[in-house]
Amino acid sequence: MSRIMNMMIKDYTWFENYTIQNIDIQDVEFMKLQPDERLKNISKTVKRLTELSAPKYKALKLQIEEAARSYGAHPNDMRLELDEPEIEW
Numbered sequence: 050m051s052r053i054m055n056m057m058i059k060d061y062t063w064f065e066n067y068t069i070q071n072i073d074i075q076d077v078e079f080m081k082l083q084p085d086e087r088l089k090n091i092s093k094t095v096k097r098l099t100e101l102s103a104p105k106y107k108a109l110k111l112q113i114e115e116a117a118r119s120y121g122a123h124p125n126d127m128r129l130e131l132d133e134p135e136i137e138w
Contacts (some may be wrong), residue, residue: 068110070129071098080136 079087079094100106117124 060065066107067101067115069125070113071106071109073129074109077131077133080134112135 075094075097079090082090097103097106113124113127117127120127
């Protein structure tokens with residue numbers, strides 16, 4: 050648990066200019082897991098949410114920014130079409 054807390058609070062401004070669509074992607078991936086797998090994967094999910102230097106995050110950020118420019122919109126206004134699974138607790 051302390052590892053998760055450290056990832057979340059190590060840098061107060063980590064969310065500035067954050068690509069919020071990453072939260073939706075990680076949420077859907079987490080929901081796809083079986084209930085017993087979710088607990089095992091909480092730290093991995095938090096890590097994916099907080100590692101802004103990860104290649105997947107950087108690629109997503111670039112893709113969102115390019116799409117926003119092409120639509121003349123703010124990146125936060127861009128929405129992803131994601132298939133959200135039914136969640137079983």
